[in-house]
Amino acid sequence: MPYTKICINLNPFSFDFNLLKPHIALLSEWGFYFMAKKRVSIKDIAKALGVSITTVSFIINGKAREQRISDEVTQKVKKYIKEVGYKPSHIAQSLRLGKSKIIVFMAEDISNQFFASIARFIEERAYKSGYKIIYCSTDNNFEKAKELISTFKRRNVDGFIITPTPNIEESIHDLIEEEFPVVLFDRWLPEVNCSYVIVENKESAYEATQHLIEEGCKNLAFVTVESDQTQMMDRSSGFTEAVKESDVNAFEFRLKFHNLSEVGPYEELLDFFKSKKEIDGVFFATNYLAFEGLQALDTLQRSIPHDVKVVSFDDHYFFNLYKPKITAIEQPLELLSEKLMETMLSHLDELNLGYSPVRLVLPNKLNKRESTEN
Structure with missing residues (x-):
């Protein structure tokens, strides 16, 4: 087809749309569209045609x-x-050209023991199934996560x-629309119809x-981070529900999210425990908060468990x-990894059948040790 250059002034006050008519067929043939439209999926086509x-x-x-x-x-x-104007998606292309056999594992912080353990179990299962894993950390940062997703989509x-x-x-919604298999873990998104594998955060708390x-x-204290993500909200909800059912006093102390390499929460926790000398029980919502909280309690010479009893969510060998x-509270890391893979x-085996979300919630285990003994 010979190359034709078409320059059109789209100023609505001066443009004569009759000038466009001779070029509509040509533009349509080339696949240009004058109005933005939602990407058509295989599911949309099936629904429209009743097949x-x-x-x-x-x-x-x-x-x-x-x-x-049938031919009809x-x-x-x-x-x-x-x-x-349907164009084959990532999945359709994969079916014809073959899979890359690569799965992306995007964690909040891959150096964190929880995420590192999950990654190790997943890698083992993936390898046995013929897949490789690419690891990356988002630092719980939206812009970084968005950029990583965009990069890996192109790969x-x-x-x-x-x-x-x-x-x-x-x-996440765009990934699903483009028919990439997606599985969330550690937390889920109420507004996105997506597969996830999580644990019983509220029940365990x-x-x-x-x-x-x-x-x-x-006199209980719940130490957590400022977050409206589901796992942290559920842990807070579990603590609050238990307190309401009992005749005890309770405090909730929230810190800003921080990476393991950052210093700061120790000083804030030190000030908090200084101001709340009556506290005799502390529930840390994450193990990294517990590490710094234990240091603060030690600095204040608050004896565990005699002066204050301590529980942490997410067990760690350090404990x-x-x-x-x-x-x-010990999360079932191996089972969690197994269910994720x-x-x-x-999803990868059923690419041509459409995306049917799977939602799994796994139980945890409370390991009772010396820090809560009388």
């Missing part, structure tokens, strides 16, 4: 005859695809396992708080080395 997603997928991938799909249905689908990876950051909903109360604590040993591999 199954599988039927549309077979036709797109040239398998209509092999699957004994085949032509109807092909005609509609041309009319709506044509097969799927994403993501710890979502604040405000990442649109990027309730159990841990009840344990402190049963051990005689009357077994500390004197006294720290009571903590099981869900991801299931």
